[in-house]
């Protein structure tokens with residue numbers, strides 16, 4: 001018996017006779033960081049959509065913590081611990097960082113519990129905000145944060161929910177090299193409690209994770225899997241993606 005946290009088995013997705021994912025198999029361990037890379041249109045977003053329950057596959061199944069969740073709606077998946085963060089931050093702009101985090105706690109444990117355990121929750125907010133370098137921003141309105149800080153806040157709001165699997169969509173996009181380095185350290189830290197699956201085009205960011213495995217999708221199929229130093233020497237990967245300069249190999253504001 002395998003002990004993978006997530007198993008994507010023989011997964012296919014077709015729309016209007018067009019095959020978008022073709023027999024994809026993906027296995028994630030607990031506390032793993034995994035990158036999903038590949039050219040535009042490879043099927044990365046579609047695979048994330050199926051894992052989080054936004055769409056259903058045409059064939060195959062998704063097994064999470066040994067349960068078949070293939071046809072579970074996305075709110076049930078959130079309950080069992082699968083949380084997705086999109087590229088655009090979805091924080092409440094006119095509220096402070098602290099209030100955004102309180103709202104996250106409320107949606108997780110309910111208003112009554114938050115009111116009853118106010119002191120403890122405030123302490124927990126101080127603690128978690130330190131991990132995300134937001135401790136000095138707690139009284140700041142979210143609208144006054146930089147793009148990088150807003151990304152941190154959203155990640156922080158997600159971690160309040162104690163997910164087992166976090167799906168991230170291009171978290172490195174629009175960040176400076178320093179911000180990317182900080183984010184990579186934070187992702188390494190949150191990995192101690194969760195698995196992180198990341199769709200990314202920024203190879204510079206992917207390389208910051210020396211031990212992470214990388215899965216390469218091309219035309220709906222997995223063509224390679226391994227550490228970045230193996231992947232970047234793989235002939236087919238070079239041919240269809242990296243060598244064509246399609247992976248964005250630079251950082252903003254270097």
Ligand SMILES: Nc1ncnc2c1ncn2[C@@H]1O[C@H](COP(=O)(O)OP(=O)(O)OP(=O)(O)O)[C@@H](O)[C@H]1O
Pocket residue numbers: 015020038039040041042043044045046047
């Ligand atoms: N509902 C749909 N109807 C028709 N075509 C679709 C649908 N969903 C996805 N596609 C097509 O499937 C292919 C894969 O799209 P997907 O967004 O998953 O790729 P991707 O790897 O995430 O690309 P990118 O890196 O550009 O975000 C694309 O050619 C897209 O146009």
